[in-house]
Amino acid sequence: MILVTANDVPGRQVVEVCGLVRGNTVRGRHIGRDIGAALKNLVGGEIDDYTKLLAESREQSIDRMIDEARALGANAIVSVRFSTSHIATGAAEFLAYGTAVKLA
Amino acid sequence: MTSDPMPTPQELRAMAYADGELSDEETREFEREMLDDPALAREVAQLRRLEVLSRQVAGPEPMDAEWKVLAEDPWQSGGTSVAYGALLVGTVGLGICMVVGILVAETTPLVKLLLLLVIGGFTLLLVLTIRARLRTLPFDPYTKVQR
Numbered sequence: 001m002i003l004v005t006a007n008d009v010p011g012r013q014v015v016e017v018c019g020l021v022r023g024n025t026v027r028g029r030h031i032g033r034d035i036g037a038a039l040k041n042l043v044g045g046e047i048d049d050y051t052k053l054l055a056e057s058r059e060q061s062i063d064r065m066i067d068e069a070r071a072l073g074a075n076a077i078v079s080v081r082f083s084t085s086h087i088a089t090g091a092a093e094f095l096a097y098g099t100a101v102k103l104a
Numbered sequence: 105m106t107s108d109p110m111p112t113p114q115e116l117r118a119m120a121y122a123d124g125e126l127s128d129e130e131t132r133e134f135e136r137e138m139l140d141d142p143a144l145a146r147e148v149a150q151l152r153r154l155e156v157l158s159r160q161v162a163g164p165e166p167m168d169a170e171w172k173v174l175a176e177d178p179w180q181s182g183g184t185s186v187a188y189g190a191l192l193v194g195t196v197g198l199g200i201c202m203v204v205g206i207l208v209a210e211t212t213p214l215v216k217l218l219l220l221l222v223i224g225g226f227t228l229l230l231v232l233t234i235r236a237r238l239r240t241l242p243f244d245p246y247t248k249v250q251r
Contacts, residue, residue, distance in 0.1 A: 001124075027246075032188055048171070048251075056246040059156050070124045 001066050002076035002103065009076060012103040018072040022097035023064025026087050027057045034090040057094035058082070065096045074100035118144065122151040146242055153245035160249065199223070 002009055029037070033049040040047045061082075069077050080098035087093050111119070120126050121134045138145040174180050206219045241247070 035191070036184075051251050052249065055249045055251045059159065059249050060246050063152075063156070067124070 001069060001074075003062070003066075003080050003098070004076070004078050005080050007079050009078065009103060012076070014078075014101045015104045016102040018069065018074040018100040018102060020097065021065050021068040021072065021074070021077060021100040022095060023061040023066070023068060024093055024095040025057050025060040025064065026091055026093045027053055027060070028088075028091035029053050031090075037090070053090075054084070054092065054094060057084075057092065058096070061094045061096040065098065069098075069100035072100050074102055076101050076103045114144070115147070118147050119151060122148055122155060149243040149245055153248060156245050157248055160251075199227075 002012075008014065028034075029049050029052075037047045037049045040049075065077065065080075077098040077100050080096065083095040083097070085093040085095070117126070117130075117134060121131065126134060138148065203220065203223060206216050206223075209216065
């Protein structure tokens with residue numbers, strides 16, 4: 001599955017637009033990591049617990065978006081975008097969306 | 105020199121399923137098989153974990169070596185374990201003191217029963233949530249993703 005943030009794939013022609021596809025997830029780290037992250041917030045620097053949290057969310061959202069595109073028979077997703085929302089303390093929604101297409 | 109054994113037909117089907125290469129009918133049939141065979145489900149989860157990790161193409165950063173040294177430092181890792189252990193023991197201890205306080209408090213038995221029901225309900229929910237997480241953890245392919 002080809003994923004691009006551009007509106008098209010250079011050198012390949014879109015023969016069919018399959019539709020909007022998206023994948024999202026809301027993940028959290030366990031309370032021990034949340035306590036550690038709150039303390040790291042006091043001293044500054046990268047809060048690697050939350051970096052990992054968003055990385056896990058990103059990969060799961062991408063996989064769900066790809067699954068949806070496969071179900072529509074697409075072989076590529078263009079105009080891929082990401083969005084995040086704060087849901088609760090220590091939990092964020094990660095949304096990946098794009099346009100599923102069939103490339104020649 | 106020995107080479108890895110050839111994958112079995114079942115392993116090939118698991119790889120095809122993880123890559124989304126099976127037809128709709130084959131996918132449905134394979135998913136029915138996974139429901140009856142937990143070992144098969146675990147194998148697919150492991151393949152998905154490898155696929156997710158293979159997308160992490162960026163090389164390690166210089167700071168990663170420092171994080172590794174810090175994680176292996178006995179004072180840091182031991183101190184963190186002691187701190188979390190103290191928090192856990194303190195929380196459980198406070199919970200027990202709360203229950204004992206409710207039992208000896210001068211209040212109606214009904215209020216005591218209701219308070220104990222609330223505490224017992226939350227404790228049971230916590231235990232079941234931890235149990236559910238431990239059971240589904242092996243099938244979560246994203247826990248190894250770092251950044």
